[in-house]
Amino acid sequence: MQEKMTGKEPLLEIKNIFASTEDLTILKGVDITIQPGEIHAIMGRNGCGKSTLSKIIAGHPAYKINQGSITFKGKNIKSLEPEERAKSGIFLGFQYPIEIPGVSNLEFLRVATNARRKFLKQQELDTFEFEDLVKEKLELVKMDYAFLNRSINQGFSGGEKKRNEILQMALLNPEIAILDETDSGLDIDALRIVASGIKKIANKENGIILITHYQRLLDEIKPDFVHVMANGQIIKTGDCKLALELEKNGYEWTDQLSQDS
Amino acid sequence: MKIIDYITEEKINLSTNLSKIQNFCASKLRETPLPKSQSETWRISNKQKLSSLLEYQYDLNSYQPNIPSYLTSKKAIKINVGNANQFNLKENDWQIKELNTKEINFLIEEKIINNNSEPTWTNLLNHSLVSEENLLGIKISGENIPPLQIFCNSKINHFNAKTLILLIDEKTTVDLLQVNLGDKNSSLSLTTYVWLEKEASLNHGVISLGNGTSNLLNSLDVVQKIGSNYKLSTIQMQYDFARFEVNINQSEGGGHTTIRGMQVSNDNEQIGTYTKVVFNGPKGYLDQLNKSLANDKSHSIFDGSIIVPKNAQKTDAAQLSRNLLLSNTAKIDTKPQLEIIADDVKCKHGATITQLNEDELFYMRSRGLTFAEASKLQLKSYYKEIIDSIPVLEEGLELLNHLIN
Ligand SMILES: Nc1ncnc2c1ncn2[C@@H]1O[C@H](COP(=O)(O)OP(=O)(O)O)[C@@H](O)[C@H]1O
Ligand SMILES: [Mg+2]
Numbered sequence: 001m002q003e004k005m006t007g008k009e010p011l012l013e014i015k016n017i018f019a020s021t022e023d024l025t026i027l028k029g030v031d032i033t034i035q036p037g038e039i040h041a042i043m044g045r046n047g048c049g050k051s052t053l054s055k056i057i058a059g060h061p062a063y064k065i066n067q068g069s070i071t072f073k074g075k076n077i078k079s080l081e082p083e084e085r086a087k088s089g090i091f092l093g094f095q096y097p098i099e100i101p102g103v104s105n106l107e108f109l110r111v112a113t114n115a116r117r118k119f120l121k122q123q124e125l126d127t128f129e130f131e132d133l134v135k136e137k138l139e140l141v142k143m144d145y146a147f148l149n150r151s152i153n154q155g156f157s158g159g160e161k162k163r164n165e166i167l168q169m170a171l172l173n174p175e176i177a178i179l180d181e182t183d184s185g186l187d188i189d190a191l192r193i194v195a196s197g198i199k200k201i202a203n204k205e206n207g208i209i210l211i212t213h214y215q216r217l218l219d220e221i222k223p224d225f226v227h228v229m230a231n232g233q234i235i236k237t238g239d240c241k242l243a244l245e246l247e248k249n250g251y252e253w254t255d256q257l258s259q260d261s
Numbered sequence: 262m263k264i265i266d267y268i269t270e271e272k273i274n275l276s277t278n279l280s281k282i283q284n285f286c287a288s289k290l291r292e293t294p295l296p297k298s299q300s301e302t303w304r305i306s307n308k309q310k311l312s313s314l315l316e317y318q319y320d321l322n323s324y325q326p327n328i329p330s331y332l333t334s335k336k337a338i339k340i341n342v343g344n345a346n347q348f349n350l351k352e353n354d355w356q357i358k359e360l361n362t363k364e365i366n367f368l369i370e371e372k373i374i375n376n377n378s379e380p381t382w383t384n385l386l387n388h389s390l391v392s393e394e395n396l397l398g399i400k401i402s403g404e405n406i407p408p409l410q411i412f413c414n415s416k417i418n419h420f421n422a423k424t425l426i427l428l429i430d431e432k433t434t435v436d437l438l439q440v441n442l443g444d445k446n447s448s449l450s451l452t453t454y455v456w457l458e459k460e461a462s463l464n465h466g467v468i469s470l471g472n473g474t475s476n477l478l479n480s481l482d483v484v485q486k487i488g489s490n491y492k493l494s495t496i497q498m499q500y501d502f503a504r505f506e507v508n509i510n511q512s513e514g515g516g517h518t519t520i521r522g523m524q525v526s527n528d529n530e531q532i533g534t535y536t537k538v539v540f541n542g543p544k545g546y547l548d549q550l551n552k553s554l555a556n557d558k559s560h561s562i563f564d565g566s567i568i569v570p571k572n573a574q575k576t577d578a579a580q581l582s583r584n585l586l587l588s589n590t591a592k593i594d595t596k597p598q599l600e601i602i603a604d605d606v607k608c609k610h611g612a613t614i615t616q617l618n619e620d621e622l623f624y625m626r627s628r629g630l631t632f633a634e635a636s637k638l639q640l641k642s643y644y645k646e647i648i649d650s651i652p653v654l655e656e657g658l659e660l661l662n663h664l665i666n
Pocket of ligand 2: 050052
């Protein structure tokens with residue numbers, strides 16, 4: 001189905017994944033393969049399972065994988081803890097970033113950055129070195145240093161929370177980044193900032209999954225593949241034209257496909 | 262129990278200058294040596310732990326405490342109950358004066374003997390034992406008073422007892438940090454009385470830190486006159502058995518009381534805080550927050566009562582008990598009690614028991630923090646609110662790191 005094969009080992013390979021919570025099966029056989037340098041978009045109605053897919057890749061303990069495999073750089077990661085996945089280069093930009101009162105954003109970012117650096121066998125940064133790095137990355141998302149002295153996401157506006165996610169992505173330098181509706185609820189300026197932040201981080205080595213409802217983001221960041229999800233499955237995969245079609249015809253257009261399959 | 266034997270076998274009568282108070286308290290204890298088990302606040306206390314607390318050798322000497330750097334304030338005047346020589350610190354605009362034995366005895370007699378209400382067991386025990394050297398009374402008056410640190414400690418394999426009396430003069434503002442330290446395998450009995458005169462203000466920190474196997478009986482009694490301001494910020498942890506009894510009396514109403522308390526229990530420890538705030542006049546104010554954190558197989562108790570009699574109209578009191586359970590085998594008992602007779606009052610209270618927040622933990626873990634690191638950050642924020650409100654402390658962050666690790 002995906003033609004842009006490079007012959008390299010896939011970065012991330014999701015094969016026939018079934019996942020459920022205690023009493024609900026949400027994912028019903030999802031397949032996606034991502035090669036280094038690729039950008040994939042996932043679209044689909046609210047409730048079809050996009051966030052669940054992103055969370056099981058990140059290792060959320062609330063979901064059980066009943067079938068299938070998730071392979072990251074040739075290694076099955078199903079039994080890895082969320083922090084081990086993060087350290088090895090999997091990043092999830094949350095649809096709803098969590099507010100953590102009382103925990104300093106700066107301290108959190110530093111501990112997180114150093115955890116990743118340690119994994120990469122890079123030298124860990126002390127407070128001052130980290131300050132330099134973070135100032136440089138703040139530029140990318142046009143955030144003020146003052147944000148770092150606040151508690152994690154506490155009292156941040158919707159746009160500020162999303163920019164904080166991109167800041168974290170920039171600091172952690174992931175190999176696979178899944179950005180779950182990072183563009184939802186952003187005004188035009190914030191969307192541009194976020195999009196240009198993502199573009200600066202994207203490169204030939206890493207892969208990006210954009211979960212989105214809007215063409216706006218895909219105008220800025222052109223995906224190599226677009227997947228349409230419905231009812232826990234990927235029902236159609238195409239190139240960026242598929243997103244345009246969806247924009248024009250709405251999700252009802254894909255309902256037919258979902259029933260056919 | 263060595264301590265009870267010491268009192269009941271009338272050994273203390275051998276001491277030459279036994280005070281009236283000592284006689285009074287010891288004779289009460291000879292009748293009923295242990296707290297009455299039907300007493301509400303002792304009901305769920307661990308009797309075995311209480312008897313271990315009483316199983317140490319009574320020691321009327323006092324020892325220089327070993328003060329960790331994170332509890333040392335460079336700016337503060339430091340006083341050690343037990344080795345303080347007679348002192349009278351005086352500057353142009355302030356004075357810290359030591360009370361003499363006669364003044365001290367008078368004050369304690371008013372509390373214990375000439376008082377309608379029955380003295381608590383904790384205070385009876387304290388006054389039966391405390392020797393004159395371990396009894397300190399000071400009166401503070403004036404303006405621009407430097408911060409104070411007062412230390413009490415218990416020595417390894419011993420039972421130490423100390424009494425502290427503080428008189429804060431009218432319109433006088435004081436920042437005080439009381440530090441109680443327990444060696445391992447030791448017990449400390451401490452009774453503190455505070456009188457806040459009209460419009461006096463005391464920002465009072467109490468840090469009680471044991472060594473895991475230490476024990477503590479800590480009683481704090483505060484009388485607030487009208488217009489006075491009393492802020493209590495406390496943290497107690499690392500005791501096998503610790504009991505903090507706080508009694509605050511707004512004797513004329515119209516006082517302002519703030520309490521920020523935190524206790525942490527680990528292993529098999531039992532740590533309890535029992536507060537009672539009484540409004541004896543109108544327009545009193547109370548804002549109280551107590552946090553308990555229980556880990557392993559420990560037991561944490563918070564019992565907070567607020568008493569608003571008929572003459573305490575327009576009282577405004579709020580109490581919140583927030584509890585964090587860190588293991589399935591730990592136990593938290595929290596009991597807020599309101600006794601309101603006046604009708605025109607604003608009183609609210611509440612209690613929550615929670616665990617570490619799953620979503621918050623996952624968010625942090627998804628950024629590479631281990632479960633332990635993420636929990637630690639959450640705990641830090643839980644502690645920080647209290648530590649930030651403790652006065653005089655200069656190394657709050659260092660203390661925090663010590664407590665978390
Ligand atoms: N932890 C959970 N517990 C119960 N139901 C869940 C949970 N997570 C997701 N769901 C349900 O699974 C479905 C898919 O949710 P989600 O993956 O968030 O969809 P999307 O991101 O595509 O909008 C929804 O019906 C949602 O209510
Ligand atoms: Mg979603």
